[in-house]
Amino acid sequence: MILLTGATGNSGSEVAQQLGTKGARFRALARNPAKATTLKNSGAEIVAGDLADPASLGAAFEGVDTVFLLAPPLPNQEELEANLLDAAKKARVRRIVKFSAMTADPKSTSRFPRAHGKIEEKIRASGLAWTFIRPTFFMQNMLGLAEMVKGGTIYQPAGKSRASFVDTRDIAAVAVAALTEPGHDGKAYDVTGPELLNYDDVAAIFSKVTGRTVKYQDIPPQAAKQAMMGMGIPQWNADGINELMDQMRAGEYERLSTAVSDVGHKKPTTLEQFVRENAAAW
Numbered sequence: 001m002i003l004l005t006g007a008t009g010n011s012g013s014e015v016a017q018q019l020g021t022k023g024a025r026f027r028a029l030a031r032n033p034a035k036a037t038t039l040k041n042s043g044a045e046i047v048a049g050d051l052a053d054p055a056s057l058g059a060a061f062e063g064v065d066t067v068f069l070l071a072p073p074l075p076n077q078e079e080l081e082a083n084l085l086d087a088a089k090k091a092r093v094r095r096i097v098k099f100s101a102m103t104a105d106p107k108s109t110s111r112f113p114r115a116h117g118k119i120e121e122k123i124r125a126s127g128l129a130w131t132f133i134r135p136t137f138f139m140q141n142m143l144g145l146a147e148m149v150k151g152g153t154i155y156q157p158a159g160k161s162r163a164s165f166v167d168t169r170d171i172a173a174v175a176v177a178a179l180t181e182p183g184h185d186g187k188a189y190d191v192t193g194p195e196l197l198n199y200d201d202v203a204a205i206f207s208k209v210t211g212r213t214v215k216y217q218d219i220p221p222q223a224a225k226q227a228m229m230g231m232g233i234p235q236w237n238a239d240g241i242n243e244l245m246d247q248m249r250a251g252e253y254e255r256l257s258t259a260v261s262d263v264g265h266k267k268p269t270t271l272e273q274f275v276r277e278n279a280a281a282w
Contacts, residue, residue: 001063002026002179003093005051005084006070007044008036010140011099014172015068015179016042024180029060051080054087061091066179069119070099073112075236081119085126095129095185097178099171102136102190103252110243111236120188131178132188135171136164136253137244139193139274142202149206149282154216157224157245158199163253164192165202165271166260173264190257194268202271209275210282221245 002019006012007028019026020042028044029051030036036046047060051071067088071080081098088096098119103110106117116134123130142165148154171191178184197205199216206214221242228238247253260268275282 002066002068003060003064004028004044004068004070006068006072006099007039009070009072011138011168011171012068012070013039014168015070015175016044018169018172018176019179020044022176022180024176027060027064029057051083052076054083057084057087058091061087061093064091065094067093067096068099068175068179069096073115073237073240077115078118082122085119085122085128088128089126093128095131096123096126097131097133097175097184098123099175100132100134100188102134102192102255103247104132104134110247111240112244113247129185131184131186133171133175133178133191134188135166135168135191136193136255137166138171139165139167139269139271142271142274143278143281146281149210149214152212152214154199154203154206154214155219155224155227156199156216157219157221157242157249159218159249160198160200161249161251161254162196162198162201163248164194164196164256165274166191166193167269167274170260170264170266170268173266174259177263177265184263189259189263190255191259191264192255192257192268193260194256194270196254196256197271205272205275206282209272209279 007016029049031050033046049056049060100116103113104116108114203214203216225238
């Protein structure tokens with residue numbers, strides 16, 4: 001039995017769907033089971049539990065030997081994931097597959113990779129078998145640029161630096177393989193798309209697909225922060241996203257991997273394919 005956390009989010013729900021397609025037995029942890037009923041369509045058993053409440057987690061582990069650990073990017077993310085890890089150890093779970101992040105490092109200057117790196121350290125020291133899934137930037141986040149694309153200009157504080165964008169469905173394929181197949185213990189997989197792109201390249205892809213001229217405009221991080229906060233993104237998250245952009249400008253995301261094809265057993269999605277598939281959004 002597999003226990004999923006984060007199964008109602010964009011990435012976790014795709015993992016649930018692909019596990020269901022494979023016919024795997026799995027249980028989804030949900031703070032509010034009534035809001036997770038759609039997961040039953042993929043064959044999930046729903047169980048109540050809150051990562052912020054360690055006492056609520058025990059029942060979720062009955063019969064579980066593998067855990068998929070995914071928590072939202074919050075100021076207390078490390079605490080939430082540590083609670084789940086402690087509960088898994090008490091339940092004598094055999095292995096854990098953690099949804100982490102590319103550049104995860106407990107000493108990172110960027111808050112999101114730092115939190116992931118600290119939990120990775122705790123998992124390594126736990127005695128459980130482990131696999132880390134470390135994706136780069138999600139293609140699905142491009143949907144948040146729709147109004148910019150419609151307006152003809154993408155504004156980002158990314159300079160001319162390049163990164164590889166990855167479809168969350170491809171990330172899920174790697175995660176599901178790690179959850180259901182042997183041979184992945186002790187492995188950390190960077191998960192990327194098939195190409196390195198800067199935002200001029202991204203704008204060119206949107207221009208090609210939409211038939212309209214879309215350009216990229218580099219902006220200062222402070223302007224990006226104010227724009228994000230104006231969209232309702234909390235300051236803590238906006239600062240964290242800018243830290244990722246700092247890393248991108250420093251070249252830390254200029255990496256490609258073959259994990260999607262080698263581990264996920266599928267051809268990785270290109271950004272052009274993703275933009276065409278979501279043409280109605282632009």
